[in-house]
Amino acid sequence: MHPVISSLGTNLTDDRHLRPNAAAEYLGIGLSTLFKYAKYDPTFPKGIKLSTKCTVYSMRSLAEWVHSKRAA
Numbered sequence: 843m844h845p846v847i848s849s850l851g852t853n854l855t856d857d858r859h860l861r862p863n864a865a866a867e868y869l870g871i872g873l874s875t876l877f878k879y880a881k882y883d884p885t886f887p888k889g890i891k892l893s894t895k896c897t898v899y900s901m902r903s904l905a906e907w908v909h910s911k912r913a914a
Contacts (some may be wrong), residue, residue, distance in 0.1 A: 848912060853863060857900055857901060857902040858900075858901045859890065859898035859899065859900055859901065860901055860904070861896075861897075861898055861899075861900050862877070862889075862897060862899070865898075865899040865901075867909065868904060870902060882884065885900055885907065885908060885910070887900060887903035887904055887906075887907050895897055
C-alpha cells in the first residue's frame with residue numbers, strides 16, 4: 843500500500859491531494875481506469891493541475907464520489 847494512503851483516515855475534513863497513482867490505489871482501481879473515469883464520467887472529480895505534468899486529486903472529492911456511487 844502506498845505510504846500516503848496507509849496514513850490516511852476516513853476523516854473527510856482532512857483534504858489531502860493524491861497524485862494519479864495514489865488516487866487509483868485509494869479507489870482500488872487501475873491507473874488506466876482512473877483516466878477513463880476522468881475523461882468519460884462527468885461525475886468524477888476534476889483533477890487539479892499544479893503544472894503541465896503534475897495533476898492531483900482531492901481525497902475528499904474522491905471519497906464523496908465513492909459515497910455517491912454507493913448511494914445510487
